[in-house]
Amino acid sequence: LPTFSHWLLSGIGVFAQALYVRQVPDGLYSGTKANCRPGEEYSRMASLGLLLFTAALIAGLCTAEPQPLKVTTIKQEPYTMTKGSELEGFCMDLLSTLASKLGFKYDVHLVKDGKYGVKDERGNWFGMIGEVVRGEADLALAPLTLTAVREAAVDMTKPFMQTGISFLMRKDIASDDSQYLSFLNLFSTEMWMGILVAYLLTSFCIYLVARISPSEWDQPQTEDNHFTLSHSFWYTIGAMTLQGAGPHPKALSGRVITAIWWMFSLVVLACYFANLSSWLHLDNKHLSIKSFEDLANQNIIQYGTLKVSSTLAYFKNSNNPTYRQIYENMERQQSYVQSMDEGIRRAQEENYAFIGESVSLDLAVARYCNLMRCPEVISMRGYSIAAPLGFPLVKNLSVAILQLSESGELDYLRSKWWASSCIAENAQASSLKASSLKGVFLLLALGLVLGVAMALMELASKSRSIANSQQKSCCSVLTTELSQRFGRSEEKMSAGTDEKCKA
Numbered sequence: 001l002p003t004f005s006h007w008l009l010s011g012i013g014v015f016a017q018a019l020y021v022r023q024v025p026d027g028l029y030s031g032t033k034a035n036c037r038p039g040e041e042y043s044r045m046a047s048l049g050l051l052l053f054t055a056a057l058i059a060g061l062c063t064a065e066p067q068p069l070k071v072t073t074i075k076q077e078p079y080t081m082t083k084g085s086e087l088e089g090f091c092m093d094l095l096s097t098l099a100s101k102l103g104f105k106y107d108v109h110l111v112k113d114g115k116y117g118v119k120d121e122r123g124n125w126f127g128m129i130g131e132v133v134r135g136e137a138d139l140a141l142a143p144l145t146l147t148a149v150r151e152a153a154v155d156m157t158k159p160f161m162q163t164g165i166s167f168l169m170r171k172d173i174a175s176d177d178s179q180y181l182s183f184l185n186l187f188s189t190e191m192w193m194g195i196l197v198a199y200l201l202t203s204f205c206i207y208l209v210a211r212i213s214p215s216e217w218d219q220p221q222t223e224d225n226h227f228t229l230s231h232s233f234w235y236t237i238g239a240m241t242l243q244g245a246g247p248h249p250k251a252l253s254g255r256v257i258t259a260i261w262w263m264f265s266l267v268v269l270a271c272y273f274a275n276l277s278s279w280l281h282l283d284n285k286h287l288s289i290k291s292f293e294d295l296a297n298q299n300i301i302q303y304g305t306l307k308v309s310s311t312l313a314y315f316k317n318s319n320n321p322t323y324r325q326i327y328e329n330m331e332r333q334q335s336y337v338q339s340m341d342e343g344i345r346r347a348q349e350e351n352y353a354f355i356g357e358s359v360s361l362d363l364a365v366a367r368y369c370n371l372m373r374c375p376e377v378i379s380m381r382g383y384s385i386a387a388p389l390g391f392p393l394v395k396n397l398s399v400a401i402l403q404l405s406e407s408g409e410l411d412y413l414r415s416k417w418w419a420s421s422c423i424a425e426n427a428q429a430s431s432l433k434a435s436s437l438k439g440v441f442l443l444l445a446l447g448l449v450l451g452v453a454m455a456l457m458e459l460a461s462k463s464r465s466i467a468n469s470q471q472k473s474c475c476s477v478l479t480t481e482l483s484q485r486f487g488r489s490e491e492k493m494s495a496g497t498d499e500k501c502k503a
Contacts, residue, residue, distance in 0.1 A: 068105035071095065072128045072137035075110055076340060078363060078417035079143050090417045091141050094160060097409065101400050116142065117150055118308045129154060132386050140386040143357065145310040155391055158398040159382020160410060163359040165311055167295065167303060168373045169347055186275040188433045195268060198444055199236055202261050205448045206254060207232040212455040214462040215251035240265040253454035260447025267440045291376045295353060296325045303353035304335030311356060314379050347371060366420035
């Protein structure tokens with residue numbers, strides 16, 4: 001294919017020839033083959049030269065290498081970090097993905113003044129927004145909050161990450177309110193249900209054994225059984241609370257069930273009191289701060305945010321009385337910080353609550369296990385890419401960001417750079433689950449089965465002895481014994497009813 005220089009030289013040559021033809025006298029062209037006049041020859045050559053020149057310009061534009069985009073960013077973990085002489089992080093991965101998707105090249109540099117984007121009283125912009133406005137950068141890619149003031153000065157894409165405003169502090173100076181039934185939270189719901197089922201089954205098994213075992217109840221016709229169903233429940237709950245409730249079982253089978261239940265109760269109570277002690281110890285050291293209102297209504301913990309940031313602007317311009325109170329207190333104490341790192345350091349070392357973007361605070365919590373973020377998040381907003389007004393690539397960038405969000409690529413990048421590698425230490429005792437004591441529950445179940453089986457063996461042994469002495473069938477004697485032991489109460493009730501009717 002003809003090159004750009006070939007088309008350009010051809011066009012210049014035709015233009016030169018056309019100018020020469022215009023200056024030659026008409027008589028020199030009287031003997032030409034077509035008898036063309038010089039004016040016509042000049043017009044035709046000029047048109048051809050203009051065509052060649054236009055083709056040269058188009059070829060030059062098509063074959064010329066596009067200029068790389070100038071991208072400004074700010075150093076902040078994990079968005080942009082230095083690794084040797086290169087930059088890495090969430091924003092760098094996102095920029096690389098967008099560049100490969102849209103087919104552009106880029107050069108990245110850190111913002112000179114280290115600021116995100118703020119406008120002074122004279123209307124001059126600083127930070128990354130200022131570089132975009134002045135034409136020093138084509139794009140600004142960073143945790144740059146999308147605000148109305150910035151949108152008026154530059155074009156901003158669709159948000160690539162959603163965030164809000166929250167605060168973080170040390171775990172040992174903040175916790176949730178203690179509730180009236182918070183002592184029940186020491187065991188999980190499954191644990192409480194397991195204890196309840198174990199209590200019911202044990203009580204019922206003691207009742208069965210006390211009626212089946214001949215050692216416990218030898219003469220059902222003449223003796224009363226002390227282990228009624230209600231007394232069995234009372235005896236079991238008394239043993240669990242270490243109070244005791246007599247009389248105690250006399251049969252070996254009943255004593256086996258009782259001993260296993262005592263062991264089960266000791267283990268459960270030991271675990272409960274251990275969790276209770278840890279919970280009370282931690283709860284005494286805590287303040288109840290779980291919202292911005294709680295933060296504003298106390299004077300023990302100092303709080304602040306970045307000196308120049310959209311977070312500060314939000315509190316400054318808010319009409320909410322609580323947020324205005326927070327801003328006025330920060331102004332009065334001048335409790336601002338100059339960087340995220342300084343705010344996180346103060347939150348770790350001092351009685352200080354750092355207010356900032358929830359996404360950035362989540363990263364700090366993932367890195368430092370002694371910190372916790374407030375569950376309340378206000379002023380939901382997004383991080384966007386900034387570009388000069390009328391920049392033609394903004395629409396394509398927004399579409400590409402939406403496609404990355406729908407495909408899950410943004411979630412993958414978030415999980416990659418926000419992964420938590422800390423191991424919590426000295427954390428508050430969590431609810432004990434039934435799976436933690438599954439061995440004790442299994443031991444209790446085996447004890448119940450063993451006790452009932454021993455009681456049945458005792459009754460079977462007695463029935464065999466009676467059958468041998470009376471020359472009867474062992475099964476018939478066993479059936480008679482069971483009917484006497486479990487049907488006697490009903491017979492007594494019916495007899496008592498008949499006596500009342502006769503009276």
